[in-house]
Amino acid sequence: MELECRRCRRPVKVSAAQFEVFERMHYVCFHYEFEHGDFDVDEECTAGGCPSASLANGRERVIATARDLAEEAAMAAPWRNAALHEYLEALASWLADSGGYYLNRRTVPPGNGWEVVNDALRAATVYE
Incomplete structure (x- = not known):
């Protein structure tokens, strides 16, 4: 049936x-x-x-975050992952571990992928 x-x-x-x-x-x-x-x-x-x-509009937040990070990098921000290869490796690692990030914060992972990318861009500056 x-x-x-x-x-x-x-x-x-x-x-x-x-x-x-x-x-x-x-x-x-x-x-x-x-x-x-x-x-x-x-x-x-x-x-x-x-x-x-x-459907939510997270695209603009991601663009703004990327621009902010570019400006910070140009001003030699004290990031743990300042070299491009370190930053990209940290970005990939954070994305792979992002479930734990939201679990530790006791929040549901965003349904909008743009929000996850926005969190990842910022986190990758310091993620180990």
């Missing part, structure tokens, strides 16, 4: 147990029905893992 979302009436392809957890809906349908509140569906809400996070 095919499971059907009670909100959108489309097929649901998850386990029956998960289907019941989300009150016989897709997670996204459940989120917009019960968690998203008065936020516009094109805006990220305050619930961790909001599906609208990918």
